[in-house]
Amino acid sequence: MSNIVEAKNMNKKVALGKENELHILKDVNLDIEEGEFVSVMGPSGSGKSTLLYNVSGMDRISSGSVKFKGSEISSLKEEELAKIRLSHMGFIFQDINLLKNLSLIDNVMFPALVSKDADKNAVYKKAKMLMEMTGIEKLADNQITQASGGQLQRVAICRALINDPDILFGDEPTGALDSKSSVDIMNILAEINSKGTTIMLVTHDAKVAAKTERVLFMVDGNIFAEKKMSKYSPQHGDIQKREEIIMKWLVENGF
């Protein structure tokens, strides 16, 4: 397996006023293999979201290197970066960020219709298929006010998948959901990962991390420790056991 992400000596500093700066990522190294399912945990303010945004080219490192599929992305122009994000990456956030004046299926289709050459019919079929996969096909023509938080997060997942991304990035994708919806969303993500899409997500929840196969523990701008697990599958995984292993490991590492 080759690495889809290779990040070396990533530093992220932001200016705080005229004289001070905050050093958020401190010489972080991270490789992600194609097909891997990685989660990032750690205390609030340790740099988890910053890591995700800088690895995914949503933000730019101050120094170091970030390679995506073998090519350096940290020095690309914004429009080149935007193209890579649109066609190779999908994003899901805690704030679901759907467009209010569009129906649910139009929200799903939106990123695929940005290109003038898009085949609308094919995009529609693909959106329908994704909504069926995530169990929301009956809501296709609803407005966003006519769906629950868990259903809207499924719409966001469909939208993130519409351009067949190589990697999905999630910043607390289940953070605003009740526990039942959170379990459903994680099962959908595990299913998507089992079909080959790489996933990296930030979470505070060991139950969520328990469905991933490698957990990174960040402390103060560094990856302090990491825990490799087997790939989770609903048939073969004792999820409670996996959660206990992660909790114990986090405690051993001072969380």
Ligand SMILES: Nc1ncnc2c1ncn2[C@@H]1O[C@H](COP(=O)(O)OP(=O)(O)OP(=O)(O)O)[C@@H](O)[C@H]1O
């Ligand atoms: N653009 C910015 N300007 C100033 N400070 C920032 C900026 N981005 C992040 N920070 C600070 O950097 C630190 C790391 O932020 P980050 O959001 O990456 O942490 P986190 O581990 O994801 O936290 P949480 O779990 O609370 O979401 C925090 O102290 C945050 O306030």
